[in-house]
Amino acid sequence: MERPKVEAKVAEKLGTLPKGTVLFVDDFLDYGSPESIKKALLRLKEKGLLVRLAHGIYLYPKIDKEFGTLFPSTEDIAKAIARRDKSRIVPTGIQALNALRLSTQVPMKVVFLTDGAARIVKVGKRTITFKKTSPKNLLPKGPISNLAIQALKTIGQNNVDDDTLKKLQTILEKEKKENILHDAKLAPAWINKILMQAIK
Structure with missing residues (x-):
């Protein structure tokens, strides 16, 4: 029964x-x-x-009616897994660039840093990798400044052009000043400089 x-x-x-x-x-x-x-x-x-x-x-x-089943974004699935596991996650790579609209590329393989279990989840053709990281990488408070740090790490210090910097400055205007001050201290020196310029 x-x-x-x-x-x-x-x-x-x-x-x-x-x-x-x-x-x-x-x-x-x-x-x-x-x-x-x-x-x-x-x-x-x-x-x-x-x-x-x-x-x-x-x-x-x-x-x-027109598109059939509406599937959640990779990020929504990752957030749901993190909620279940009571863990924190941070998007990296193209996912971070995408979230800030610095890239239009939709990645099929995404990587999230986590303080939960390391794992790989396959969703159809998409792959979500949860990569165990040190607590320091999960300390940033600001949702936008956190993404900015990961996006800049992906681009690399020598590849950041003026156009990207301008876009980032505009995006960071939406972040709380105290979050940027807090998060800048956790970032590498060259990223710290870019974040601090956003609040001058």
Whole structure:
């Protein structure tokens, strides 16, 4: 009797969630054992109520009349995994450049620094890598200044042109001054200089 009951409870919970929510087995452990939840999620996927994004990761899909299932961004999936693991993450590389609109390239392989477990998650053709890092890299407070540090590290000191600097200065105007002051101290000297110029 347990199987239909667990499935019914999971389906009922789904009805209370916003469409587009990324879900895990852990979200339903109040309703049964991990094994019974896994089976219930698979059955709901077979019924078309859920979409399986990766091993143990599901989507309560939002359906658009024109575009069909609307899939979450790589960043949204990474944030959901970080929430589940109660860990912090920071986008790096092209992902950081993209978040600041300094690049239009949509990376298929993204890397996030984390204080959680190192792992690789494959979502369709996309790959999300969580790379264990030292706590210092996760100390920046400002969402924009944090991204700016990672973006500049990706570009490299000798490749930062005036156009990029101008764009960065404009973007950093939206960051709180105290965040920039705090985060600049954690950055390499050449990045510190660029961040400090934004608050002059």
